[in-house]
Every structure is written in structure tokens, then in C-alpha cells.
Amino acid sequence: MANIRDVAKEANVSVATVSRVINRLPHTSKTAIKAVNEAMKKLGYNPTEKSKSSNAHSAHSIGVLVADVSNSFYGLMVKAVDKVAREQKRQILISHGYHNADYEREAIELLVKNRCESLVVHAKGLSDEELIKFADQIPGLVIINRHIPAIADRCISLDNVKGSYQAVSYLIQQGHKNIGYLASSHNIDDSIDRKAGFRQALVDNNLKYSDALVVSGEPDEAGGAEAMSNLLAKNLPITAVATYNDFMAAGAISVLRANNIRVPEDISIIGYDDAGIATYLQPQLTTVRYPIQIMAEQAAMLAIELASMQTPDDAANNVYIPTLVPRDSVAKQ
Incomplete structure (x- = not known):
């Protein structure tokens, strides 16, 4: 019976590339996808039933990318996404990016590999161009705390x-x-x-x-x-x-x-x-x-709707306005 190494050899690519094609990770070339699919068909190679079962379960998960969940700001964000996830009978998978482009890229690819069809992404390291590419390849990806004009309808941000x-x-x-x-x-x-x-x-x-x-x-x-x-x-x-x-x-x-x-x-x-x-x-x-909690709740619902091919609420406002909270640390001069 053929294994993943046989497929890689037949397609003349690395094992890692075969894995990327199988898991439908972003930024995989069309040439590699075609070569691997042809090799799998020729060799009769299919992912195991166990993997299919695991992936089917993961499809009901929401992927969340934050800088560092130990920061209370991101803790509130994750808690809000989790609230929506539980209401929708889903679980969340969390990954960290630490405002580093390489970590953020790896985190998104890992969440996609685990079949998270809905993603709420807080990314500051990746460029607009790369996030736009990710959005093109992942229908359920929503960006939070960042405004990118080209994909503004999938960005939840604060002024x-x-x-x-x-x-x-x-x-x-x-x-x-x-x-x-x-x-x-x-x-x-x-x-x-x-x-x-x-x-x-x-x-x-x-x-x-x-x-x-x-x-x-x-x-x-x-x-x-x-x-x-x-x-x-x-x-x-x-x-x-x-x-x-x-x-x-x-x-x-x-x-x-x-x-x-x-x-x-x-x-x-x-x-x-x-x-x-x-x-x-x-x-x-x-x-x-x-208002990170209500922003995160909206981002989670939007990600679920987009992944499910539902039409988002046209009346929803994706750009939030902060409000002043007067207390005791400011005095008149």
C-alpha cells in the first residue's frame, strides 16, 4: 500500500509539500497541487479514515490567533469568541503570533491544517498583502483589530x-x-x-x-x-x-x-x-x-457565517468607536 513518501517520490516533491496539499494549506502552488493529486490518484493513496474522522470533528472548531493569551486584553477576546463558539456548539483552537510574521503565518496554517474553517485572526506582523491572500484562500477568515481596505467587509476594527x-x-x-x-x-x-x-x-x-x-x-x-x-x-x-x-x-x-x-x-x-x-x-x-468583547463576538459570528456561505448582516458596522471613561486620575488645571 502506498504511503505519503511514495506520493512525494512520484510527484517529485517533498513530503512536506504533499502534506500541504492534503491539508489544503494556503500558499501551495498550483503546480504542486496538480502533481500531488495526480500521484495520489495513480498510486491509489487516500488519507486514513482516522484522519478524516479527526478532520470532520475539527471542522466544527473556530481557530483563534492572538498575540499572547497571557495578556488580559487577548484573554477577554478569546473568552468572547469562546462564548459564541459554545452557543454555536463549537470548540475553539488557540494559537499565538506574538506580533511576529513568521509565527503568525505558521499559526494560521496550523489552524487550517486542523480544519478550522472559521478563523478569528489578530495579526500585526503579517503584511496587508499576505493577509489578503489568506482571506482569498480561507472563506471563513476574519481579521480583528485591523482595517485592510481591500477586505474591509472581513475586518472588525477600532478607530x-x-x-x-x-x-x-x-x-x-x-x-x-x-x-x-x-x-x-x-x-x-x-x-x-x-x-x-x-x-x-x-x-x-x-x-x-x-x-x-x-x-x-x-x-x-x-x-x-x-x-x-x-x-x-x-x-x-x-x-x-x-x-x-x-x-x-x-x-x-x-x-x-x-x-x-x-x-x-x-x-x-x-x-x-x-x-x-x-x-x-x-x-x-x-x-x-x-470594546474588545463585543468586537470579538461579532468577528466570531461573521467567521462562522462566511465559512457556512451565509450572507452577513449588511447593517453591521465593522468599525467601532472608543468611548471615554472618566474616573479619578485626571484633575482640572
Whole structure:
């Protein structure tokens, strides 16, 4: 009886290529597909019944790609997808990309190999062009937290420019004119858009923007603490600081407290995302809410509908707007 190595030899390709064809993975050349299919037909080779059974079961799964599920933001996203999956009598398979193009590509291919016909993908490393190719080959693939014009109807995203603009505008409304910004050091569209919103809010309110006002760091507590220390070292007359996310804000508050700088009496702080940590900080953090749960629920339902060849709801809005959440970390100037 022929095996996969016999097929590879007959088709003059590698065993890995035969596996890619059998599992219908993306980015497999038409020439390879034709050669492998002809070789399997000639040799009478078919996937085992066990594999078919396993694949049939996996077809009822939803694949989820996140950067790192240990981050609470992605934990909320996965939980929301899982809620929809359970309602639809499905299970989820989770993979990680860590904002790395190679990892993201491998993760998507692995989920497809496991016959996840519906995919909710949070990818920041892969280019628009490669994600468009994946979307062309995988009918049930939906992109979350990213807007790609060519496949806009399959993207669920947030207007990050507007969210950051709202945050800084709120500080300005409270009388602040000297405002710093703690940016993420990750070169992804979220970082670029939120920094752009900060700058635009200053310009629209006739306040001078300077690169000196911006300090970058890892988008976590340690990164926020380091960035806040570096901003203080510049000895600028700032009265308020906007941050890339709530975790950076938490790190910033710890540094201000250690330096006997009161929040919000001396320096006001505003975050972004409305993560769980925001209500446990002292003072409670004023922030901008990122509705990741409802976005993830919509993405999961859309992925299921597309995979099932159903017509999505035309009335659904795929671009969400963040909302301000006033708490105690911002004071009037």
C-alpha cells in the first residue's frame, strides 16, 4: 500500500509539500497541487479514515490567533469568541503570533491544517498583502483589530486615532496645555494611530507638538514605568500624560508616586483600553474603553457565517468607536 513518501517520490516533491496539499494549506502552488493529486490518484493513496474522522470533528472548531493569551486584553477576546463558539456548539483552537510574521503565518496554517474553517485572526506582523491572500484562500477568515481596505467587509476594527484624540481632548478640556505621551515601542498600526491621535488633538487645539513630549516603551507596566522616568528626566513643564494603554499608565503612576508626585493633583494620567486594572489603581484610572468583547463576538459570528456561505448582516458596522471613561486620575488645571 502506498504511503505519503511514495506520493512525494512520484510527484517529485517533498513530503512536506504533499502534506500541504492534503491539508489544503494556503500558499501551495498550483503546480504542486496538480502533481500531488495526480500521484495520489495513480498510486491509489487516500488519507486514513482516522484522519478524516479527526478532520470532520475539527471542522466544527473556530481557530483563534492572538498575540499572547497571557495578556488580559487577548484573554477577554478569546473568552468572547469562546462564548459564541459554545452557543454555536463549537470548540475553539488557540494559537499565538506574538506580533511576529513568521509565527503568525505558521499559526494560521496550523489552524487550517486542523480544519478550522472559521478563523478569528489578530495579526500585526503579517503584511496587508499576505493577509489578503489568506482571506482569498480561507472563506471563513476574519481579521480583528485591523482595517485592510481591500477586505474591509472581513475586518472588525477600532478607530484608534479617534480614541487617542478623545483622551487628549479631554485633558485639554480640563485645562491642560503641557501634555506628554507614553507611546508603545511596537511598530504596529495601533501604536502609530494612537500617537497620531495624540498629535492631532494638540494641533487642532492650537497647542504645539514636539517629539520631546513623546517617550516610547514596552506596552506593559515595566515599559510604562521606564517611559515615565525618561519623560520626567527631560524636566518639561508637563501637567498631564496620555498613555498607549492602561498597563503603561499603571507603571507611570508607580513612578510618579515614588517621586512624590501626586496623581492627579500634580500630574494627571489617562489610559487606554479600560482593562480590568483600571478600576484597581489608586486613583482609579480615567481611560478610553476598547470594546474588545463585543468586537470579538461579532468577528466570531461573521467567521462562522462566511465559512457556512451565509450572507452577513449588511447593517453591521465593522468599525467601532472608543468611548471615554472618566474616573479619578485626571484633575482640572
